[in-house]
Amino acid sequence: DIVMTQSPDSLAVSLGERATIYCKSSQNVLYSANSKNYLAWYQQRPRQPPKLLVYWASTRESGVPDRFSGSGSGTNFTLTISSLQAEDVAVYYCQQYFNTPFTFGPGTKVDIK
Amino acid sequence: QVQLQESGPGLVKPSETLSLTCVVSGDSISNYYWNWIRQPPGKGLEWIGYVSYSGSRIYNPSLMSRLTISIDTSTNKFSLNLSSVTAADTAVYYCARVSFSGGWYPFDYWGQGMLVTVSS
Numbered sequence: 001d002i003v004m005t006q007s008p009d010s011l012a013v014s015l016g017e018r019a020t021i022y023c024k025s026s027q028n029v030l031y032s033a034n035s036k037n038y039l040a041w042y043q044q045r046p047r048q049p050p051k052l053l054v055y056w057a058s059t060r061e062s063g064v065p066d067r068f069s070g071s072g073s074g075t076n077f078t079l080t081i082s083s084l085q086a087e088d089v090a091v092y093y094c095q096q097y098f099n100t101p102f103t104f105g106p107g108t109k110v111d112i113k
Numbered sequence: 114q115v116q117l118q119e120s121g122p123g124l125v126k127p128s129e130t131l132s133l134t135c136v137v138s139g140d141s142i143s144n145y146y147w148n149w150i151r152q153p154p155g156k157g158l159e160w161i162g163y164v165s166y167s168g169s170r171i172y173n174p175s176l177m178s179r180l181t182i183s184i185d186t187s188t189n190k191f192s193l194n195l196s197s198v199t200a201a202d203t204a205v206y207y208c209a210r211v212s213f214s215g216g217w218y219p220f221d222y223w224g225q226g227m228l229v230t231v232s233s
Contacts, residue, residue, distance in 0.1 A: 001174075031216060034215075034216070036216070038216065040220075042220075048225075049209075049223035049224065049225055050158065050207075050220070050223060051223075052220060052221055055219045061221075093157065093158060095158075095219065095220075097217040097218065097219050098217070099217075100163075101171075101173045101175075102148075102160040102217075104157055105157075107157050107158075
């Protein structure tokens with residue numbers, strides 16, 4: 001199984017400031033044949049299902065604000081919220097869909113400082 | 114607009130079978146892969162398994178011995194059966210959709226989730 005880790009476990013950022021979340025996979029999730037990283041980011045607000053934010057490591061889902069951006073390749077990935085808004089308070093998960101079993105990181109909780 | 118909705122008992126006794134159904138509306142159940150994912154209270158997400166529109170299945174090895182996922186394309190529903198449950202199976206259970214075209218895609222649509230508590 002591909003094990004996903006995230007850091008930090010939680011962070012508190014002032015409104016309008018940058019938040020950065022890191023994700024690492026135990027195996028390469030870059031498929032060389034198409035140069036795509038099979039890595040997604042989800043946002044889960046309290047009492048809500050996860051919502052897809054970013055896929056292929058850096059492609060924003062339709063309707064997702066451009067303050068969310070993903071980067072990285074291979075085994076190391078980053079989700080950045082460039083200017084934190086109150087509605088961004090949530091837990092963020094990375095997930096690999098390179099192969100089954102699909103696996104998620106443990107989550108990073110983002111709060112307002 | 115694709116919508117998924119879980120239903121089933123919210124309370125199951127230990128050693129019994131947990132059974133949930135997910136109804137898909139707004140699109141055909143064909144041509145996709147239909148998943149179950151769970152989240153114990155206050156914890157992270159665990160993928161349980163999927164059933165395809167054609168009936169093929171892949172299960173998480175950690176649950177495989179107790180798990181059955183089935184599909185009914187005529188009613189746009191798919192189901193989860195998890196046998197011999199314990200308190201460790203208490204979780205919010207989500208249904209979710211993925212696509213496959215030369216490789217996997219992420220979970221793009223999710224149900225609202227259903228809390229299932231295992232308790233006597």
